[in-house]
Amino acid sequence: MTPLTGYLLLSALLFSIGLAGALTRRNAILVLIGIELMLNAANLNFIAFWRYGPHPEALTGILFTIFSISIAAAEAAVGLGIILAVYRHHKTIDLDHINTLKG
């Protein structure tokens, strides 16, 4: 098993854990955290591919990860803001009870 494969498998496992959390937890904050985990798994992929890719001097992977982290920060800020707003409206953040987004 090459190092890259190991990193990729780690990334996949991390992604699956994030997904499992997003799918199973009822708390909106934890769902958001799961999604953050999935994003981090992707970031790990970028870095691994940059490190073991054919052109490590190009810096693309690093810069992509930096942007990704920035977006994640923005996403987290907005997402938590939404959660607060939802909480204020529904008095709950249990996703089972927040089901108005339907046809």
Added chain:
Amino acid sequence: MHATFFILAALTIAGASAAMGLRNLIHCVLALTLGFVGLALLYLSLGAQFVGFTQILVYVGAIAILAVFAIMMTRSAGPHPQPALSAFWITGCVIAGATFAVLAWAIIRSNIATPTSAQPAVSTNQIGDALMHSFALPLEIMGLLLTAALIGAVIIAMPQNRSSK
């Protein structure tokens, strides 16, 4: 190298698993912080120091704390404790497991050959150069996005009745 990887990987997985599995929300966030730190260390071991420190700054320093604040603000109405092995939980885990299986299958099957190149030396200076030259436009857009997200988050989180007063 291998040992470092495995230790850090185990740390990260443990943190992530705990973050997703624990009942206490505060514990969850703390476990998550552990996972983020593990990831940051992995970045460092991969030679991406800047990214690693950014990871610690943003995730551990900002997002985790933000999550803690959010949890504390909504604590009173936390969801009811759910049974450990509900059908909902099992199906979610099965889907996640299946996804992992597929991904792992793909990764192992593809069997990418990796050149054992020397660790590239990336200075912060170089990154700054790139950001200011070839990635100037994405940087500007990112700044715009962050500004918009800042304002948007404030507006969304702002109590509605304040504007009506």
Added chain:
Amino acid sequence: MTWILPNLWLIPALPILAAGIIALTKRPHGSLATALAIGSMSVSFLLSVVAFTHTLSIGHGNNIKEAFNLDWFQFGSDWVRIGWLLSPLTVVMLLMVTFVGLLIFIYSIGYMERDENFTRFFCFLALFAGAMLGVIIANSLLLLFMCWEIVGLTSYLLIGFWYANPAAAAAAKKAFLVTRIGDIGLFLGIAWLYHQTGTLLFYDHGAGCLEPSALNALVSHTTILGLTASTGIGILIFCGAAGKSGQFPLHVWLPDAMEGPTPVSALIHAATMVAAGVFLVARVYPLMSAHVANVLTPSIALQVITWIGALTALFGALIAVAQFDIKRILAYSTISQLGYMMMGLGVGGVPVGMFHLITHAFFKALLFLGAGSVIHGSNGEQDIRHMGGLRRFMPLTFATYAVGMLALCGFPLFFSGFWSKDEILHAAYDWPLSHTPFYMGAIGALLTAFYMTRQICYVFAAASRKPLPTHSFLHDDYDSAAAYHEGPPHESPSVMTVPLIILAVCAILLGFIGAPSWPWFQDFLEDKYAVLNLSAFGGNGILPVMLSSSALVFIGLAFGWILYGRKITHSEQPDALQQIQPHTFSVLHHAFYIDKLYTHTIVRLNTLLSHVADKLDRWFFNSIVQAISYLVLGLAYTDNFVDTHFVNAGFDEGCTTVSRSAKLLAYLQHGRIQNYLRYVGLAFFLAAALLLWRAKA
């Protein structure tokens, strides 16, 4: 080209325009209608005079057939062209029609003054006059035919003017239908002519259908029965002329047409319209007379015209002998005289026939207007047996009527009828084929003198035989409704008598323009110089014919006087002729039972056929239609069944499926975000697994 030729169309257009305006005015505006009708007629008359002087000034010897043609509309690749023609024949007819028409219009003011439909009457009269003038000036058989049909229409409208009277309505229908029979022939002739020559213009600088090139083509073209095309077309056109002019087989409508107001009878059914047939034959005379070169006998078409004309002349005169209605006598007399005109055309050519047409128009209009005056004066009475002694009550009418009567009889030397009729007889005498038409005409002349004497004796001589007012109207008549006030017979107002006097003067004088010594009229029509030549009486067998016809007239007058003069004492007394020959008189009185014959043959056949058609319609076609409708209904029921049980069910099933799947989809979309994410994850798993598995395989 002078001013009159391109503007000749104004002559018919003005009365038609007047008719249109009158039709739009309100009923009480009688004086406006009168002014318009008479004004337009006067202008037309003046224009006719202008046209006449123009033709006269061109001088004899030149070819005075000026045509003005214009394109009307395109028909396939051919232009249909119409136009008008300025020729001696045209101007003579124009003068006659506008002049007589004008006098009759004036007369009508007096005659119709109290009729409630006064304006309608003048509208029809003006329309008739315009259409008749259109017939006269037309240089295209098509234009002529169109005006011809308008003339027929106005005739119908005017005969049925008192449409509330069933007899008038029936007479109008009869006139229309019978003339239509002739018009079918005319129309076929027109179509044939167009087929053969490709043009309907009479004169078109050598390309018209009456000009030598077309005629030669027609003559050389032989059709069925060995007749040339010109003969066939000529006979067909003569059918139309016979219908209009009341020639023998189609004469039946003319006596019944006397149901119309008397000015109508005078204008339409004596002077102008019935002359239209004669005019038509005169107009297409080159076609009628066309025959193969080197053959000296007249063409077959002319022979037919001659025989029909002679037969009609004798026939009408015979029937007129035994009639009691003052207008019917004149009607049969008109038929007889029209027969003379046709015979004149056949044996002597255009000038002979046309001369009699013109003179006849004046004296017959005079007679009819005189009869109208008599009817007007004797309070609506039309039966001559109930008149008598009117000479004393209406001297002016009597005097003018006598002039007309003598002109009609052909009283020698001083009256126009003598010259014109004598000319016909003379031409008939010289006819190369047979002398029979001459004898028929001569007998007709004798009878004419006889029946006119009889009539005048009945009406004006002896004492009044006016019956009691209780059964005063033998002839249920709306005629001269104005005159239904009791009292002794009286003279008519001057608005009626003045036209009578003018017509009487014309009836005398007109004869001299066509007398053998100075045949100006004939030469005018034939583009020759007229020369005063008294010795013409002596030459060419004119004198014997003249003498013999004079003798015949005197015999007729004498017979009439012997039988009827001063011997009629009361109205129930049988006719003198009836006493001598009751059976013959009965046959003549019923007009040879021709109406009855038609009723029992043609009308009955027609009725039978219509019954057959009705039955066919009811039982055969109706059942077919029923069957088809049932078939359609059956199809509709089947369709409905299929629709209800298969198509509808299919649609219902489809709708149910759609709605069920929609419910399923709606269940999937339940608003729980995590479940959506599950679907995404599941889908990713499935898609990735499929891809990987395929890649592996």
